[in-house]
Amino acid sequence: MDTEAVRSFVRAAELGQLQHAADELDVTQQAVSKRIAALERELGVRLFTRTGRGVELTLDGQAFLPHARTIVTGADRAVTATKPGSRALRIDVLGFRSAQAVILHDYWRAHPGTELDVVTLRVDDPRQAAAAIQAGELDASFRTITGTLPSDLRMVPVFDSPLELLTGPSHPLASARTLTPAELRGHRIWVPGIAPRSEWAVFYDQLTTAFDLRLDAAGPHFGNEVLLDTIADSADVATLVGARDRYVWPAGYDLRRIPISGPVLAYPLSLLLPRENPHPGLRAIIDHFRSLTPPPADTWRPVWT
Known part of the structure; x- marks a missing residue:
């Protein structure tokens, strides 16, 4: 072979x-x-x-x-x-x-x-x-x-990896050039498949407590393609991604990666x-x-x- x-x-x-x-x-x-x-x-x-x-x-x-x-x-x-x-x-x-x-x-x-x-x-x-x-x-x-x-x-x-908000074109925050953590409050942030005892479970627990964010961890993680499909079609679902994480999606999805500052949220x-x-x-x-x-x-x- x-x-x-x-x-x-x-x-x-x-x-x-x-x-x-x-x-x-x-x-x-x-x-x-x-x-x-x-x-x-x-x-x-x-x-x-x-x-x-x-x-x-x-x-x-x-x-x-x-x-x-x-x-x-x-x-x-x-x-x-x-x-x-x-x-x-x-x-x-x-x-x-x-x-x-x-x-x-x-x-x-x-x-x-x-x-x-x-x-x-x-x-x-x-x-x-x-x-x-x-x-x-x-x-x-x-x-x-x-x-x-x-x-x-x-x-x-x-390295500290800054986070960005990833949204579809119809999301209320889609037109923002930058966002503050306070502006994320009340919006559904979907991060499926957060595993107990994982470092990211601890990270998101501390993040949501510090900034009073609405994190939805419901459901298993069926892969990035399913996550991107959902966000592209939704007017109220967004997720958090690292600024250097690599994602590829069809041009028709028109997804938006929006930097967060004031303060920057970093995943160490x-x-x-x-x-x-x-x-x-x-x-x-x-x-x-x-x-x-x-x-x-x-x-x-x-x-x-």
């Missing part, structure tokens, strides 16, 4: 766009399409269906995806293992469209020789990520432990890493994050910072 075809399938599945996958893999969209078509012929099934927004997994594609990720990870580790004195930095991000991943990708583009193995554990409890670091399965994770930190780990603050990003003998590549990544322009001095942050 062609591992590059499998890699192209995985990135297209995670990004939802063949062109985005091609950009990350530094090949043409035609090359990605040919690789996936060859993989579908080999497997004898259709892996994607095309939509107006890009591509979506078929049921067979959904079944194949976790195994495909294992194939890609195994191939990358096998190559790394053949290089004397070389070991890729394995780092966990909350999601491949998150600010952490976007900034990390910017770093890699500026330093393309860096050996990176970027993964997402897809766990809500940060202590599960901490356990993976302690077991040697990860070198670091962009997670925050809001309680007692294990003695053999460090948690390094690296931290990096968990071993206290002793961390991977030598982490220092440059921490420096890169800390070199980014910080929010203003009056920025609101949760109390754990």
Whole structure:
């Protein structure tokens, strides 16, 4: 099985766009399409269906995806293992469209020789990520432990990610160029799927208490596409997103990302890493994050910072 075809399938599945996958893999969209078509012929099934927004997994594609990720990870580790004195930095991000991943990708583009193995554990409890670091399965994770930190780990603050309000065109706040937290009061802010014990559960609890906001966490999170569909069609539902989070939607949705200031609301990003003998590549990544322009001095942050 062609591992590059499998890699192209995985990135297209995670990004939802063949062109985005091609950009990350530094090949043409035609090359990605040919690789996936060859993989579908080999497997004898259709892996994607095309939509107006890009591509979506078929049921067979959904079944194949976790195994495909294992194939890609195994191939990358096998190559790394053949290089004397070389070991890729394995780092966990909350999601491949998150600010952490976007900034990390910017770093890699500026330093393309860096050996990176970027993964997402897809766990809500940060202590599960901490356990993976302690077991040697990860070198670091962009997670925050809001309680007692294990003695053999460090948690390094690296960047405060400002929040924006994301609305559809018919929302009452859609025409605003900027908003204050006070102007958000009374408006329904939908953040589905907030998991107990997650750092974002603590964050939103403190945020809504501090500014008396109306946060709706009802329902499971069916993915960004469902969230964006709902917001585009609604006159009263909005959500909060990070200023550097990457979202893609059809032009007809006319969604609005509105900065919040007075004060800026910031989600603090931290990096968990071993206290002793961390991977030598982490220092440059921490420096890169800390070199980014910080929010203003009056920025609101949760109390754990």
